[in-house]
Amino acid sequence: MTFTRAIVRPPGPSFDQAISTAKLGRPDFALALSQHADYCDALRRCGLDVITLEADPLHPDGTFVEDTAVVTERCAVITNMASPSRQGEQAAVADVLARFRPIERIAAPGTLDGGDVMRVGEHIYVGVSGRTNDDGARQLADILARHGYTASTVPVTGCLHLKTGVTCVGDNRLIATGEFADRPELAAFDIIHAPPGESAAANCVLINGRLLTPAGCEAARRLLAPLGCEIIEVDISEFQKMDGGLTCLSLRF
DSSP states (O other): OOOOEEEEOOOOTTGGGSOOOOOSOOOOHHHHHHHHHHHHHHHHHTTOEEEEOOOOTTOTTTTOGGGGEEEOSSOEEEOOOSSGGGTTTHHHHHHHHTTTSOEEEOOTTOOOOGGGEEEETTEEEEEESSSSOHHHHHHHHHHHHHTTOEEEEEEOOSSSSHHHHEEEOSTTEEEEOGGGGSOGGGTTSEEEEOOTTOGGGGOOEEETTEEEEETTOHHHHHHHGGGOOEEEEEOOHHHHTTTOOTGGGOEEO
């Protein structure tokens, strides 16, 4: 899939109240804004038109826009996030996506976070996690089937989202950490193991032949170099404090 656009939303002043289990301390808001601007610059370097939503002070997690929707060439699926504090984040994203894609929706009692959705070609892997339940995964699979895609589920037990621990880095290759390094559902892939101490590297973003990786993961960068992609390092330390990764901060389509 060639990407042409990305939706982003900078963190708002309530960002330090976002949901987090990371135990890395409170984020520095000014630094988070600077890092978000650098992230947007990296997206533009990948050839994307960046659509920036206004910061949402009512939703501390609002900067993690990926969780609000799943976007393919043929449709956009607005999610139903499990965390009550995140309900309402979807509205502004849906308004933008409706200009570009037919809109579908996940309905209660199904729950789904976009961070649990990993696309590889025409197949979509859906993590069943604390944020995405079986019904949400089934609804997404049914919607995508109507648009010509296939889907299957992957249990998520040791981290927040599927893509917290595994992302596609091109062709038949994944970079993974923890439970995803040897999950049977992913056995058909060539798996690059994130080095010890660099589990954050399992969350990368492949965009139009360039690969965004988190800053500070030098061993992982050496493992990824043979892929032949231009690697762009992005420092997202303040977002990692709030359980965020590179994929979380944009919706690419």
